[in-house]
Amino acid sequence: MKKGIHPEYRQVVFQDMTSDFKFITRSTMSSDETITWEDGKEYPVIKVEVSSASHPFYTGKNIFVDTAGRVEKFNKRYTKK
Numbered sequence: 001m002k003k004g005i006h007p008e009y010r011q012v013v014f015q016d017m018t019s020d021f022k023f024i025t026r027s028t029m030s031s032d033e034t035i036t037w038e039d040g041k042e043y044p045v046i047k048v049e050v051s052s053a054s055h056p057f058y059t060g061k062n063i064f065v066d067t068a069g070r071v072e073k074f075n076k077r078y079t080k081k
Contacts, residue, residue: 013037013045021053 007028013035015022024037027046035045 011043013043014051015045015047016051016053017047017049019054021051
């Protein structure tokens with residue numbers, strides 16, 4: 001493999017913002033925010049809107065997720081002037 005062209009593959013914590021569920025896995029994603037995990041070490045944290053803890057397929061509940069006004073953004077972008 002060529003040196004210096006591959007992203008760093010490391011431990012990252014993903015945090016579901018709707019249910020506050022957190023899990024740690026390996027990823028190439030990066031973040032400026034860090035979180036202290038249960039083992040006492042600090043890891044980068046990636047905040048996500050949906051995970052298996054909040055997805056309707058896994059929970060059996062319908063949750064309306066419209067953060068950042070997706071419908072309004074769509075209507076604003078595609079309305080005729």
